[in-house]
Amino acid sequence: MQIPNFTLVPSPADAEGVLVLPILAGDTPQILAADDYGLTAERLAALDFTGKAGGTARILVANGEERAALLVGIGKERTLEALRRAAGSAARALKREAHVVIELSDATAEELEALALGFALGAHQLDIYKKADEERPEERSVALVSTEDAAQEALDRARILAEAVVFARDLGNTPPNELVPEEFARRSTDVTAELPIEVAVWDEAKLADEDCGGILGVGQGSANPPRLVHLSYAPEGAATHVALVGKGITFDTGGISIKPAGSMLGMKFDMSGAGSVLATIVAVAKLGLPVRVSGYCCLAENMPSADALKPDDVLRMRGGTTVEVTNTDAEGRLVLADGLVLASEAQPDVVIDIATLTGAQVVALGNRTTGLMGNNDEWRDRLVAAGQRTGEVVWPMPIPEEIAERLESPVADLVNAKPGDRSAGMLFAAAFLERFIGKDAEGEPIAWAHLDIAGPAENGGGAYGYTPKGATGVPVRTLVETIAALS
Template structure:
């Protein structure tokens, strides 16, 4: 999709579909009112009849021309002055889908001119790009008979209040974030027989070439030399070679980098502690953390953020086999700490702990790991928010505030010392699980034992990284949150 800005009025734009907002209580947005005057009150009459009530996300196409526009799409925006950020994004997404149903190729969207509560017009423009691209995303490259449809190819947005430079920057930022989300979704939606650790390494190398990033890929022999016994233990049951992918983006001289560590289990059967067969196909999404890291590195380079980043992706499959790790096995991590494996399906923390120790060598300003780590987080927070834990209150607050602003929310959970004793082992320094109680927290407690050298935050994205059921597919979250966090960090004090 190509995006552009315009300062033309709704009646001046040549487009196949003109999108304007309708408020509850029979109110018209500024753009809708301008069209209504040209049509002699036709839109007001439609609203008075109750054909559209203005509730957020409602749509009503009018198959008639006005000015240079071939048709009009009315979109509900809620009460005037009370459109909330999440409602706004939902309305933009619904508008994009409705436009696609009309089989148009060009859109002129005036929804960014509708005020959003507690947000700036520039925010509304940026989020309009993200919401539009997200709504129109489809993954059908592997279908031999993909559904025939006409997708919008270009979208013109009304320029919001403020400087034109700010508007152009918002448009570019929205496109960079949207494209990163699509990239992450493409990776995660691929099946496990295609998106292997080697494939992720190839994608990282392509990304590095395209954006002049530094890349290194550690192979099994490299990890054996270093002593990454936890990561390699998970890989023992698979024929696919494990990798440790490292990408570096230098946008700010010699400043200490932010390190992002993404869990990259390209398929998780549970290993010897085999998962139930129902919905096991969704375990191809267990590398959404890895996809997020690669996509954020792309977006940072596209936006030329003045910040230094390191992306670390430990990646492997977790399969049963004659050489697979077994419950009761003890492995030695890169940190030198020993781990008793009580459940081989708690493998994500094993590959992450070695990656978190490896991150120390970059002397990071902060480390954030992103992982589809626990089903317990899905039970606790559902699909609305990811779990947030860590060892630095200020860092956690930054991430929480960034998520609120980007409408890509996380919620803090306690990481009290009292939870640590659930990881006690009779035979090793720690066990890899802490029992049924507080499973999300004890997983983070495990990781915390490898992060004492730097400020660290853990994002458990098991509930937000993908959807199941009829809408099955990756979501691209928490890329908006992380990009907002990094942009705030990159701004001069």
């Protein structure tokens, strides 16, 4: 579905459509519009509308003439995230309306951006595989009431961010029979065609020439060969270089260490890390941020076959480190290893990898909180702060020293898993990845952060706020916010 067309109007009377009125919760619910539209405390009480976050009610209001309106609760605080979620709830409640007007009294540019972004994300759903809903408009217009000087710039930014998140969601929601590694690479080339982003696609021959044993090893069991997509956005005068590395397992059966049938459902989302890398770089380029960003999308399909990777196999990764494969279902860290070495070789200021890496992340932090591990407190704090601003919660976790002992292998440099030992699985995976981070010119480890998005990448329940069922696009907005803060 397309992003709505956002416009600015000086008053609600200057645009047609259903009027969206945010309501602040409290002992006496408060309408946050310039006019109260006759919505007295008594009428709100009669409607049993408290302003609770996400609550909606369709009514008729009068301001010179009768008009259809939607009340939407923002909760007890008028925060940017509360406005994003309220706008998303409004978008879902009005999914069959072609024209909408949102009025928030004295809205700042930031608040207008939050409303537009929340509405666009709440309105999105992947519907190309369903019969057309004839009652849903093909295009939607959303007018926001404002005379703020910076409002148009805010709406432009909201649109770019929404397009990036929607693109990442659509990649994640695409069925795995369509989104194989080659198709991901093709879409990477297409989406960057008119942007100042250089794209190089490595096929299996190039991967072999470049000693990328992890990506090749995971992909060798599939009829759909692996790929690596290298993206480079390098604006003139950029003082900081951020490298992003994404896990791109387009479908994960577990390989020879095959998953139970029920656990395979949703494994199309296992490329969400790579999808977020691609979407982030596209957004950064469209915003024209003066920061150099490199991306490494490590793409493979993990399948069981006569050619598949086996437990006890030893892989030689980019850079020479050998890994004893003790579990072929711990494949994400194998493809990331090659990407992390490649990223380190470019000597960036920081390497950030993003992956739906471990079920242990979901056990520890649930389905809405990203696990963050790394070797640098400054970058940890930047990502946490960015997550707070965007509403994509990021929670720091340690990499304890004793984890290193569990990485030892009798036949190789490392093992990729400890079968039978379920303790600290998220932390073990991070400790493994850390071994592939290179050193800077001074001989110190390059700053590195690892985002485990196994839970937040997919919403398996009902839609809420601006988050639909299915792929969420996490953590695209957090990554863009982190990079934007550098400039």
